[in-house]
Amino acid sequence: MDDHLLPAGAVGRTPEPGAGVNPAAGLGAPTLPDNPWEKWGWAFAAIWLVFLAFPVIAVADSDVGWEGQLAALLCIVGFAVANVLGYSTRLSAWWALGLMVALALATVPVIGIGVISFTPYLAILSALELPDPWWKRAAIVWAAVPVLSLLRIDGFPTFFFLMLWPVMLGGVMLRIFGERERVAYEARGEHAIVAERERVARDVHDVLGHSLTALSVKAELAARLIDIDPARAKEELESIQATARQALAEVRATVGGLRAGNLEAELLAAPLVLADAGIATRVQGGVADTDPRHRALLAWVLRESVTNVVRHSGATTVVIELGAQGIAVTDDGCGRGGPEGNGLRGMRERVSGAGGRLAVVDAAPGTRVEVAFA
Known part of the structure; x- marks a missing residue:
């Protein structure tokens, strides 16, 4: 597979950057909440x-x-x-x-x-x-x-120490706890920034990997058809234009943090992409059989799995199974080979973050990608 409340002195007079981030707003400088x-x-x-x-x-x-x-x-x-x-x-x-x-x-x-x-x-x-x-x-x-x-x-x-020392201890503890809270808030902000960058990288990888693979397959098909079936070749070229426009829109939406996977759309698109590569598709189950909470994630898994099948498997048939537990994509290709790529790592991170389990096993012949939620 490829690819509160804090003491005034503890927070200071002016909020500092690095303490929080709104992922939907991009990767701008984060600020502390109002004190x-x-x-x-x-x-x-x-x-x-x-x-x-x-x-x-x-x-x-x-x-x-x-x-x-x-x-x-x-x-x-x-x-x-x-x-x-x-x-x-x-x-x-x-x-x-x-x-x-x-x-x-x-x-x-x-x-x-x-x-x-x-x-x-x-x-x-x-x-x-x-x-x-x-x-x-x-x-x-x-x-x-x-x-x-x-x-x-x-x-x-x-006995003056009985009055002053508890007051001093309280003030010092408030100050220390406030500063610790600032450090923790800044650490959470930095973590959010890193996580957002990784999200954008994964999404761009998934979008471009799938779209460029589809464009490559369609371009090869159009090149073969241009002499024997010009009308069909023209249709493929028009499809290439549409796919390119869609990919550009998806990249823009992804960077803006607005894109969400659509399982129904991916389920309709997958057989078309596979057919262009000469791969037959059989679908078992439907979108209604899946858990609505996980459909966006399952859409990403389906897209990446189809991309990898087209690019690496050499398969002739793909079976897509949908159920209450998740999704499985099985091909009859050459099987697994080489180290785990960025695509599989990205899928594993997404699934693990959502509380699911991803397994890649040999299908004898071919490969089976399973995603299951408890």
Whole structure:
């Protein structure tokens, strides 16, 4: 035989090519799907602002005058705004982080060591939004903050790590899972591109192999008839023109991903192609006997089998059997010989991908190609 949802920092601000593909649209550059975090990440961040109640209470309990308390509250509000904008496209993560650190430090004269209550916000923003490798370095820095408790700083809560480390771990895991998802999505996209290229190659091979074989047979027949039966030779030449036009249309449709095999059409065309090559055809069963789910694939198998019989078998008779399990094409030619070609490999890949089984056996004499589905 021949021939989701991902963290905003994990997916970035701009979709990158290589992550997905629409086979019907051709082999263009694939893109990542829309990321809800890019549109609604600020809303999720805003929910956690409720924990800024702790520095607000600390300001209210402070001994400074109302002017100092007002200034500290304004810093907290600014901190909250910068935090929310850090998860949006309106402010870069670096600027947001810098503003948050500056505003948090500005509250130190009022709330003192209570400034550490801002740390979880800084940590999670760093883990999710900073670019690689800076987010990893920032995560290490923020995770080290609880170690300050060893210095026995006045008022520093020794249990602070119970709050900060789980937050850091959650942010880091979200970032890692998001990046893993990106890699997996890109791998699926690359696989889809390769599969699409292989599909186009198989389809073009099948279309051109069948059509060129038919053209060659018809041209040889017309050459033999041109002196003894000019009228019949003219018919064959007109048939060659029609076949060439059909082949061109099929190649265009195949490259566009629009072509599907038609078993009924192939069953009508096969005896004609075989007859031109001097091969008699006997058909057992009909299209109605086959499983509708597999008819397009069976059409491809029939076309490729007929092409191979005409080109290589030297047969005089072909039997085409159709049934509920699949299709079988048997010839009485010279049998198998040589390595497996592209055509048979293409058939095997198609059938295997659809959950079927393809077998090529000796028919004594000739060859039998069977395709069966469970």
